[in-house]
Amino acid sequence: MFHSPTEFIFGRDTEQQVGQTAKRYGAHRAMIVYGGGSVKRSGLLTRVETALKASGIEHVELGGITPNPTDTRVYEGIDLARKEQVDFMLAVGGGSVIDTAKAIAAGVKYDGDFWDFFCGKRTVEDALPIGVVLTIPAAGSEGSGNAVITKTDGLHKLSLRTPMWLRPKFAIMNPELTFTLPPYQTACGIADMMVHVMERYFSNTKGCELTDRMCEAVLMAIIDEAPKVMHNPQDYEARANIMWAGTLAHNGICGTGREEDWASHFMEHELSAVYGVTHGAGLTAIVPAWMTWMCRHNINKVEQFARRVMGVTPNDVEGAAPGAKPRLVALEGVRRLARFWQSMDLPTNITQLGIPKPDIDLLVDKLHENKGEFVGNYVKLDREMTREIYVMARDYSIDD
Numbered sequence: 001m002f003h004s005p006t007e008f009i010f011g012r013d014t015e016q017q018v019g020q021t022a023k024r025y026g027a028h029r030a031m032i033v034y035g036g037g038s039v040k041r042s043g044l045l046t047r048v049e050t051a052l053k054a055s056g057i058e059h060v061e062l063g064g065i066t067p068n069p070t071d072t073r074v075y076e077g078i079d080l081a082r083k084e085q086v087d088f089m090l091a092v093g094g095g096s097v098i099d100t101a102k103a104i105a106a107g108v109k110y111d112g113d114f115w116d117f118f119c120g121k122r123t124v125e126d127a128l129p130i131g132v133v134l135t136i137p138a139a140g141s142e143g144s145g146n147a148v149i150t151k152t153d154g155l156h157k158l159s160l161r162t163p164m165w166l167r168p169k170f171a172i173m174n175p176e177l178t179f180t181l182p183p184y185q186t187a188c189g190i191a192d193m194m195v196h197v198m199e200r201y202f203s204n205t206k207g208c209e210l211t212d213r214m215c216e217a218v219l220m221a222i223i224d225e226a227p228k229v230m231h232n233p234q235d236y237e238a239r240a241n242i243m244w245a246g247t248l249a250h251n252g253i254c255g256t257g258r259e260e261d262w263a264s265h266f267m268e269h270e271l272s273a274v275y276g277v278t279h280g281a282g283l284t285a286i287v288p289a290w291m292t293w294m295c296r297h298n299i300n301k302v303e304q305f306a307r308r309v310m311g312v313t314p315n316d317v318e319g320a321a322p323g324a325k326p327r328l329v330a331l332e333g334v335r336r337l338a339r340f341w342q343s344m345d346l347p348t349n350i351t352q353l354g355i356p357k358p359d360i361d362l363l364v365d366k367l368h369e370n371k372g373e374f375v376g377n378y379v380k381l382d383r384e385m386t387r388e389i390y391v392m393a394r395d396y397s398i399d400d
């Protein structure tokens, strides 16, 4: 099933349309959800408030949402939405803000504890409509049916997937709003969207040549555009390409017809739950080790990725014995990917992430407590396997 009804309104100054667009989707009294202050500093919040007012939409606000958002703010938002009789959720920010708005949207319409949805006790059967003004291309939440929230008690970071209810009605995407992103957040966002594509690319489903090629195209475009935005944060064309890539990476189109993996994401979610790291950086600390491990256990797609996305050719492994070539090609692809991330000052192992002594027992325990006996699909990983990958990720070195 592919159901992606979000209306994307893309281009310069599009935030001016937020009032009239929210009105079209039935908003009378909206809750604006935003983060730690970037939207105030840039003046975006004031522009959004003005646009809502001009369309006759009243609003209340829930600000100060932090990265890796928690259940505490969701409960607060649900109470506020009920008290103020809010009929529309408007997220102005990135994944953390959008996911909080989504969780509130579902929680308001449910008599029990909203966490029931995240821990799998209940499925969402109703939700307030959600709109988005996106300020960072990264999580892809503007076009996804997912929300990721951390339960403070026990540090459980879980994702909820309910495309029918949680996909935003509309997402306003003005690349100029991303000019103010710090380089680290830009880089983390780029890494996150790349891994969203890769979680879909690393699949054993046969006969999905079209989606393979779409995944490759999105990845190659990101790799081309990323240095441009890192070098010149105000490059509109490059910012626009990166912004749209972040949406296509995660709105489901790159995963149609195939089994998806998601092991790297779930392994990362434990890192960001326990150590509070930025999600994209957590991913670049896990993925090179995960791919290297896959070279031993299911090399097919790693080798294809190396050739088609990272441009590794037989010349690059000249002189190797024919039987050893696929593995060397695959490993060279992993190294090139890691170097690419390194070029944006991202970590490529857990130590570089600032965690020299990760509690691997704890990470493995929490991972399997949250996700069950096996994690991922490309290779179904049991506890011993995820432990091996965490250990490799702690010390991964491009030069080995």
Ligand code: NZQ
Residues within 6 Å of the ligand: 034, 035, 036, 037, 038, 039, 065, 066, 067, 068, 069, 093, 094, 095, 096, 097, 099, 135, 136, 137, 138, 139, 140, 141, 144, 145, 146, 147, 148, 177, 178, 179, 180, 181, 182, 185, 189, 192, 250, 265, 279
């Ligand atoms: O809080 P403010 O002050 O706005 O600052 C934010 C925040 O510190 C800043 N920022 C955002 N736009 C900015 C800006 N700074 C300057 N100028 C701008 N235009 O960036 C920082 C990070 O924001 P955040 O919303 O946390 O980023 P992101 O979009 O990467 O979201 C990360 C969250 O999404 C989850 C992650 O796990 C993490 O919790 N994910 C959600 C998914 C989904 N819903 O489908 C899928 C993803 O795989 C991911 O797990």
Ligand code: ZN
Residues within 6 Å of the ligand: 139, 192, 193, 195, 196, 265, 279
């Ligand atoms: Zn992600």
